[in-house]
Amino acid sequence: MILSLVGMPGSGKSTVGRQLSRRLGLPFFDSDHLIEERLGCSIREYFAREGEAAFRDVEEQVLRELAQGPSAVVATGGGAVVRPATREALRAGGKVVYLRSSPEELHRRLRHDTQRPLLQVADPLAKLRALHAERDPLYREAAHFHIETGRPSVPTLVNMILMQLELAGVLPLQP
Secondary structure: OEEEEEOOOOOOHHHHHHHHHHHHOOOEEEHHHHHHHHHOOOHHHHHHHHOHHHHHHHHHHHHHHHHOOOOEEEEOOOOOOOOHHHHHHHHHHEEEEEEEOOHHHHHHHHOOOOOOHHHOOOOHHHHHHHHHHHHHHHHHHHOOEEEEOOOOOHHHHHHHHHHHHHHOOOOOOOO
């Protein structure tokens, strides 16, 4: 089973995914890192040089391959849900967990981050609000489970995800 984490940039997909994979004894993959390995350059460079459509083609291909692979936990990029085909591939490949964070919470976490091209704008909070309005329905459509991230610790979020998976019968109940 592939357990894919979706959500806005900064929602904790990679951080939570690493700990979740440890708890489940499954490999962890960060799709953005796999994409960069395949491209031979940073996503930022490729995005600037080739454009969003070309990047989304590669992203969709990598996520389809992961969805067909052995059991793993996968952290997707924040925009992985923009294409219907990618949303369908994620859902078909296993279970999808939406780590939902408010734009204000994301801004608090990311205000000093200079590595995210989407946030290198005059008003990052406005950009996060616009992205959230656009993508929240897509994350909801793609996801089997929704977890509000708020301010819980990473171990608490991992426990919340595991509990949801157990209650849904995806994982055996722990004693």
